[in-house]
Amino acid sequence: MDRVIRIGTRGSALALTQTQTVADVLERAGAKVEIVTVSTPGDRSSAPIAEIGVGVFTSALRDALAEGAIDVAVHSYKDLPTAPDRRLSLAAVPQREDPRDALIARDGLTLGELPPGSRIGTGSPRRAAQLRALGFGHEIVPIRGNVDTRIAMVTAGALDGVVLARAGLSRLGRLAEITETLDPIQMLPAPAQGALAVECRVDDVDVEHLLQSTVDDEATRVAVAAERAMLAALEAGCSAPVGALAEVVEDLDADDRVVFRLSLRGVAAAYDANDPAVVVDIMRASATGDLTAGEQLGRALAAELLELGAGVLSGPEA
């Protein structure tokens, strides 16, 4: 392909590094690329995400792509709304980084070592609900800002710890500051955490084929599809807490032959109808299914979580 492929990204350090990894793969495949920074309302506002809505980081990038200002958009997959954008093709999902959350705390401490009343910063209802459910008696402090800003709150002593995606810390070269990587048994990550979504225009078949043949990772795509199907089936149009993690695992079939299956774990909250931030209980469930039926597995797990009581709690008079 002779044309220069313009790859659009947000301007944060995190977005720029993850976009560079996609640009590197394309360049190694012989393509000519150029990185274009697009400013989004999510970058300009410091209001809580629950107020400004999902899609604040991704819709400006999607519009720029659909309008032809860029040819490829690289998103943090977990920031993409579940509703498809018919103007675009999700051409590639690169190999995922470690999807787990991580704690950066004062004095090298882990969650269990931080005393009751310790101030833990997170802006994520999912992380807040799971932190509370651990029963350590920590105070959850709502925060926003980029990764550097959040870590600085611990360094400056305003917080005892912050919980962040390990993948983001890895991409920014800050893994050494992690004091505990949180086991998914305690803290299930956001659906698609650690994964990127690489989009092009739906009619740009040259770029679509290039992305599919160079950047896409089949195992990641399958796992993330299951997690996102679970999320979509649980979504009631608010940013209520949902966590999910799908992994390809080895299993034995009836004849003791090794087969690969998809394991999916999920967590969802029962929350107040008037205020999704008021979480009354959280439910966990898990299931294993066929590698080719990830989305079905995701929907089945969502149904199980709803059965257990996840979702909007109706008031006594409702």
Ligand SMILES: NCc1[nH]cc(CCC(=O)O)c1CC(=O)O
């Ligand atoms: N919510 C913002 C966001 N979107 C993607 C990442 C990290 C990288 C990733 O999960 O792919 C982060 C920061 C964080 O949650 O700590």
